[in-house]
Amino acid sequence: MQRKLNEMLNPKQIDFMLADDKVINLLTGSVRSGKTYVSLLKWAVFVATMPESSEFLMTGKTLTSLKRNCLGLLQDLVGKNFTYSTSQKMGVLFGRKIWLEGANDERAESKIRGMTLAGAYVDELTQIPFDFYSMLLSRLSVKNAKLYATTNPDSPTHWVKEMIIDNEEIEKAIWTFSFDDNEILKKENEDYFNNLKQQYQSMGGVYFERFILGLWVMAEGVIYRQFANNPELFIKDKAVDENGDKINFLIISIGIDYGATKGETEFKATGITSQFKEVWTIDEEKLHGLYAPEQVYQKFVDFYKRVVVDYGKVTHCFADYGALGQVLTYGLNRYLQQNGIPLKVDDCIKGQINDRIYLDCYLFANSRRFILRKCKYLIEAYKLAVWDEKHEDTRLDDGTTPIDDLDASEYSMFPFYDKLMMNIKQF
Numbered sequence: 001m002q003r004k005l006n007e008m009l010n011p012k013q014i015d016f017m018l019a020d021d022k023v024i025n026l027l028t029g030s031v032r033s034g035k036t037y038v039s040l041l042k043w044a045v046f047v048a049t050m051p052e053s054s055e056f057l058m059t060g061k062t063l064t065s066l067k068r069n070c071l072g073l074l075q076d077l078v079g080k081n082f083t084y085s086t087s088q089k090m091g092v093l094f095g096r097k098i099w100l101e102g103a104n105d106e107r108a109e110s111k112i113r114g115m116t117l118a119g120a121y122v123d124e125l126t127q128i129p130f131d132f133y134s135m136l137l138s139r140l141s142v143k144n145a146k147l148y149a150t151t152n153p154d155s156p157t158h159w160v161k162e163m164i165i166d167n168e169e170i171e172k173a174i175w176t177f178s179f180d181d182n183e184i185l186k187k188e189n190e191d192y193f194n195n196l197k198q199q200y201q202s203m204g205g206v207y208f209e210r211f212i213l214g215l216w217v218m219a220e221g222v223i224y225r226q227f228a229n230n231p232e233l234f235i236k237d238k239a240v241d242e243n244g245d246k247i248n249f250l251i252i253s254i255g256i257d258y259g260a261t262k263g264e265t266e267f268k269a270t271g272i273t274s275q276f277k278e279v280w281t282i283d284e285e286k287l288h289g290l291y292a293p294e295q296v297y298q299k300f301v302d303f304y305k306r307v308v309v310d311y312g313k314v315t316h317c318f319a320d321y322g323a324l325g326q327v328l329t330y331g332l333n334r335y336l337q338q339n340g341i342p343l344k345v346d347d348c349i350k351g352q353i354n355d356r357i358y359l360d361c362y363l364f365a366n367s368r369r370f371i372l373r374k375c376k377y378l379i380e381a382y383k384l385a386v387w388d389e390k391h392e393d394t395r396l397d398d399g400t401t402p403i404d405d406l407d408a409s410e411y412s413m414f415p416f417y418d419k420l421m422m423n424i425k426q427f
């Protein structure tokens with residue numbers, strides 16, 4: 001058994017596999033360090049040894065992220081012993097029923113309220129609301145029930161750090177995995193690991209410290225470091241590919257921020273290339289001062305037409321829905337219809353600002369994010385954005401830096417987050 005394990009697992013993973021589990025078992029640390037792999041293995045063994053009639057839950061921030069990060073890998077690990085359907089939100093692992101649930105929507109907590117669980121698996125624990133976690137713990141009422149969770153570090157004041165890791169009053173085992181712990185994969189893919197480290201190094205700051213060094217640290221200073229340090233790498237005069245040919249974008253999406261209170265409205269047009277490889281900001285418009293709704297609509301139509309003339313199409317449009325946003329969007333859609341413009345404006349998906357920020361930083365780090373030089377407001381906004389020193393993991397939004405430009409740009413691209421991130425976990 002021991003020899004077999006040596007071939008299959010990294011030393012840190014073997015320690016974890018052989019250890020006695022506690023009620024709460026948390027694996028934290030660097031990216032790609034083998035936490036998910038080994039925790040799923042142990043989860044499978046745990047589930048298989050619990051009574052057959054017991055029920056279990058696997059959860060993550062969303063069902064999509066749970067699927068992407070865990071469900072496929074679990075199948076690779078145990079083969080036919082795990083089958084699942086995300087539409088039915090259910091799986092079967094060694095004959096035991098596994099509920100699958102995303103924790104990121106407001107109703108999630110009520111969905112697990114009535115459950116009686118013998119075990120739970122949580123992917124990316126820091127992304128789960130505390131209320132959901134407490135409800136989950138209270139559902140683990142079967143004898144010997146256990147919770148397994150993985151996470152990358154977050155802020156030192158995050159509830160996971162304060163309520164679990166630093167909490168001496170609960171029965172828990174905390175395992176910390178480092179970037180060098182995944183020896184098996186590292187041996188096979190030395191270049192991949194070096195590149196990954198370099199990528200995070202260039203993203204700098206909090207991303208390097210948390211995701212490579214595995215530290216629970218505050219986010220401080222300039223946000224888009226890579227861009228701010230060397231903007232010319234990402235600023236282009238024309239939207240052309242490496243052969244100098246005009247890019248034929250797969251998607252052209254406009255983001256609208258109405259900026260109701262500040263009287264500044266932003267339009268940002270974003271082009272996404274085929275296979276969701278690159279993201280280009282190709283045009284922008286800023287309306288200074290207060291406008292009547294009809295004037296905003298006409299300005300939008302002018303902007304839309306400009307993009308269509310330059311790039312042939314606009315495929316999507318997402319608008320802010322805060323304050324009177326929805327009313328304006330309703331009016332805008334009517335206006336577009338009346339003017340024969342074949343475009344529907346949808347409410348944006350706000351998500352968590354930090355996910356939007358991470359997406360940009362990740363794309364910059366991979367040289368997949370470009371901005372046309374003429375989009376000077378957005379360029380300025382990327383240079384100036386900083387973390388708020390007074391609030392945990394928050395982008396400073398006190399009027400001293402131009403946040404609305406970033407919002408509008410993020411609204412245009414965030415709906416494609418999953419597709420843009422798809423190749424983050426290539427191995």
Ligand SMILES: Nc1ncnc2c1ncn2[C@@H]1O[C@H](COP(=O)(O)OP(=O)(O)OP(=O)(O)O)[C@@H](O)[C@H]1O
Pocket residue numbers: 008009010013029030031032033034035036037038073150151152177182184185426427
């Ligand atoms: N013992 C192993 N043998 C072979 N491959 C492994 C082993 N452990 C991990 N891997 C592979 O290494 C990669 C990273 O592992 P894993 O996803 O478990 O890391 P992680 O710590 O959960 O990373 P992240 O923080 O990015 O989620 C995965 O592709 C996984 O399949």
Ligand SMILES: [Mg+2]
Pocket residue numbers: 035036037069150
């Ligand atoms: Mg993982």
